[in-house]
Amino acid sequence: MPRPPKYRRVEFEPRITYFKPAGIPKCKLQELTLNVEELEAIRLKDKEGLEQEECAERMHVSRPTFQRILMSAREKIADAIVEGKAIRIEGGNYRLATETVQCAACQYEFEIPLGCGYRQRFVKCPKCDKVIENINFCKP
Numbered sequence: 001m002p003r004p005p006k007y008r009r010v011e012f013e014p015r016i017t018y019f020k021p022a023g024i025p026k027c028k029l030q031e032l033t034l035n036v037e038e039l040e041a042i043r044l045k046d047k048e049g050l051e052q053e054e055c056a057e058r059m060h061v062s063r064p065t066f067q068r069i070l071m072s073a074r075e076k077i078a079d080a081i082v083e084g085k086a087i088r089i090e091g092g093n094y095r096l097a098t099e100t101v102q103c104a105a106c107q108y109e110f111e112i113p114l115g116c117g118y119r120q121r122f123v124k125c126p127k128c129d130k131v132i133e134n135i136n137f138c139k140p
Contacts, residue, residue, distance in 0.1 A: 006039070006093070007093050007095045008059045008060065008069070008094045008095075009058065009095060009108050010036055010040045010095065010096055010097060011129060012039075012043055012114075013096055013112050014039060016089075017072055017088060018086065018089070019080075019086065021084045026086065029084070031086040031087075032080055032086055033088050033089075034073060034076050034087050035089075035094075036089060036091065037059065037093065038072055038092045041059070043047070044058060044059070044075070052066055054069075090122065094135060096113045096114065098114060099113075099114055103120050103128060103130060105125065108126070108128065110125070110127075
């Protein structure tokens with residue numbers, strides 16, 4: 001019996017999940033799927049410029065596993081650009097990273113997601129319903 005897949009930690013969930021070449025109708029395009037953890041690997045390594053070891057630690061995977069995820073993502077993106085295919089970002093084995101927040105009014109601690117692609121200025125405490133201001137959901 002195979003081992004169940006390990007979930008990868010993702011700090012950013014994209015709001016935009018579809019890319020296609022300009023000027024070609026969607027119905028005439030081949031489409032490929034880029035998993036959310038593959039996008040996270042591209043974001044950490046290529047956009048943030050981190051070393052592979054640090055990227056692997058942030059995603060809670062080994063360095064060789066991170067390398068495989070990154071290579072898979074780069075192959076898919078290269079194929080889409082060269083062959084003129086659309087890219088859909090969805091699915092995969094991941095869990096969105098969370099941050100623990102404590103309510104100043106009632107001292108209740110609860111978790112909020114880190115990376116949802118935009119900044120949120122406040123969140124309500126689920127226990128006392130007080131507003132906690134200046135929460136940054138996009139922390140690395």
